[in-house]
Amino acid sequence: MKKGRNSLFLIIMAFMLMLAACSGEKSSGPETPEIGEKELENLNTTGMPIVKNQVTLKFMAGKSALSADNYNETLLWKTYEEMTNIHIDWELVPFDGRDEKRNLTLSTSTLPDVFYTMAMPNEDLLKYGQQGIFIKMNDLIEEYMPNLTALLEQYPEVKKGITFPDGNIYSIPTIYDPEFKSVLLTKAWIRKDWLEKLGKEMPKTIGDFYEYLKAVKETDLNGNGKNDEIPYGATAISGLTGVLKGAFGVGNKGAKHAYLDEDPDTRDIRFYPISEGYKEMLVFINKLYSEGLIQENIYTIDANQSYSMGAEGLYGSTVISSPETIYGKVGENFTGMGPLEGPAGNDYYASTSPLAHMGGFIVTNANKNIPATLRWMDYFYSEDGAKLFFLGIENETFEVDENGDFQYLDKIKNSPEGLTMEQELSKYITWLGGGYPGIVREATFKGAESLPATVEAAEKLEPNLLDEIWPSFTYTVEENKKLSSLQADIHKYVDEMQDKFITGTEPFSKWDAYVEQVKKMGLEEYMSIQNEALKRYKNN
Numbered sequence: 001m002k003k004g005r006n007s008l009f010l011i012i013m014a015f016m017l018m019l020a021a022c023s024g025e026k027s028s029g030p031e032t033p034e035i036g037e038k039e040l041e042n043l044n045t046t047g048m049p050i051v052k053n054q055v056t057l058k059f060m061a062g063k064s065a066l067s068a069d070n071y072n073e074t075l076l077w078k079t080y081e082e083m084t085n086i087h088i089d090w091e092l093v094p095f096d097g098r099d100e101k102r103n104l105t106l107s108t109s110t111l112p113d114v115f116y117t118m119a120m121p122n123e124d125l126l127k128y129g130q131q132g133i134f135i136k137m138n139d140l141i142e143e144y145m146p147n148l149t150a151l152l153e154q155y156p157e158v159k160k161g162i163t164f165p166d167g168n169i170y171s172i173p174t175i176y177d178p179e180f181k182s183v184l185l186t187k188a189w190i191r192k193d194w195l196e197k198l199g200k201e202m203p204k205t206i207g208d209f210y211e212y213l214k215a216v217k218e219t220d221l222n223g224n225g226k227n228d229e230i231p232y233g234a235t236a237i238s239g240l241t242g243v244l245k246g247a248f249g250v251g252n253k254g255a256k257h258a259y260l261d262e263d264p265d266t267r268d269i270r271f272y273p274i275s276e277g278y279k280e281m282l283v284f285i286n287k288l289y290s291e292g293l294i295q296e297n298i299y300t301i302d303a304n305q306s307y308s309m310g311a312e313g314l315y316g317s318t319v320i321s322s323p324e325t326i327y328g329k330v331g332e333n334f335t336g337m338g339p340l341e342g343p344a345g346n347d348y349y350a351s352t353s354p355l356a357h358m359g360g361f362i363v364t365n366a367n368k369n370i371p372a373t374l375r376w377m378d379y380f381y382s383e384d385g386a387k388l389f390f391l392g393i394e395n396e397t398f399e400v401d402e403n404g405d406f407q408y409l410d411k412i413k414n415s416p417e418g419l420t421m422e423q424e425l426s427k428y429i430t431w432l433g434g435g436y437p438g439i440v441r442e443a444t445f446k447g448a449e450s451l452p453a454t455v456e457a458a459e460k461l462e463p464n465l466l467d468e469i470w471p472s473f474t475y476t477v478e479e480n481k482k483l484s485s486l487q488a489d490i491h492k493y494v495d496e497m498q499d500k501f502i503t504g505t506e507p508f509s510k511w512d513a514y515v516e517q518v519k520k521m522g523l524e525e526y527m528s529i530q531n532e533a534l535k536r537y538k539n540n
Helices: 002-022 039-043 076-086 093-105 122-130 140-142 146-154 157-164 192-198 204-219 240-246 275-291 301-311 322-331 370-381 383-391 420-423 454-465 477-504 510-538
Strands: 054-062 086-094 115-116 173-178 190-193 260-262 269-271 317-319 333-338 354-359 362-365 398-400 406-408 438-440
Touching: 039 370, 054 093, 076 086, 076 317, 076 383, 086 093, 122 477, 140 146, 146 370, 157 354, 157 510, 190 192, 190 240, 192 204, 192 240, 192 322, 204 275, 204 317, 240 275, 240 317, 269 510, 275 477, 275 510, 301 322, 322 333, 322 370, 322 454, 333 454, 354 398, 362 370, 370 383, 370 438, 383 438, 420 477, 477 510
Parallel strands: 054 086, 054 115, 173 438
Antiparallel strands: 115 362, 173 354, 190 317, 190 333, 260 269, 398 406
């Protein structure tokens, strides 16, 4: 009898395991790390300092060319160390060397406590997260990061975006305040003084824009007796395609997806570079290029050369963050364009997700002070923390003006040493160059996107913005393996053909052959993966 009962028990257990395997439940992934008693005893759960006895954390941090060479000598980090009782041992890595340094470090057993502004790719976040090298954040965020927790509750699309297919969070995000429209939008600019000279109104349609560009080419608007005006000039063609997508009805889920959007008829996910709307857009841009209305060397021009030409007053229109800050005095003649109406209407698609970046703050399993580390980072999601991070210290680097707005002191804007504003700022703060975790709000962020002209440009576009923006998708390890080769081939081919169609080196009579070639490159499998990723995002 005993043997029979054992057999029955084994059958029941096997049946239950089979049910569990078929249930489709997500794997819980790595366990949340246990926090030691010594860590908790040394931690202040609220207020400052964060720890009773000083601790040192090792950060590997990406450094832009605009930032100081020694972070511990900057006002920001000296002040924050005094506030928190946490010393940071900064290992600074130039931005252009981050990929190599990350990969080398992850192949060794010697890890930093935190990867900071190291632009960790999503596939690596999942790969090393599932291996337990990057810690699982879900419960830890809720327990030790009240400011971030409140933001994730306020903006659920951000929480959905940072959650991986296994249900886990492995990094701390950069969030753009959804109310700060200027930082979310790519803006097109036009010479308002040239519009006046030509007797033209602000372009409202793609036809109006074409007529303005044509008039610029045919008129000596800068009065130097030469035919050197460039109707549209920029550092790349991508800015122009970005601001025109709405007029042609492609890219309708925002700038994070350069190839995917939602089919307006079926509401299914779509690979839009083979759509008729995309073709119509390329036909229009090809017309501009073939008539000399777009800078001839736009595919090869160096950024500094383009900036110099803008500063010389040669551009009639452009897509750039701020002509005022990049072109100097000449930039004051530019004003933001509104959305252009085309065959698909005038909704504006050149906007990005509030989830700006995911790979800017990752805690590794080498970290022995996890609660203190997370409290250290959480402060920068508060209003006071954002103020410190972006502005520094009141009356040392910034002041409050008569309107209650924060402004950098004159010594920052007009350096007594003759330095640029960025060079002077680098003595005090480290946000220049981007990639930082935290939240970007209009009140505390004083980059180009906060200038009156850029805010005004964003306001012109706001009534025509998309209701839903997709952040970058996350994929399973298996999906990443398949996508890596599929994307490498498909995206490269699409990009190359876009350039050829625009410049006329490939005629539009080859369009159908181009579409068929994209499909032959594994588009069906590619789209199947993207469809699953979209479903997961929506169900997170």
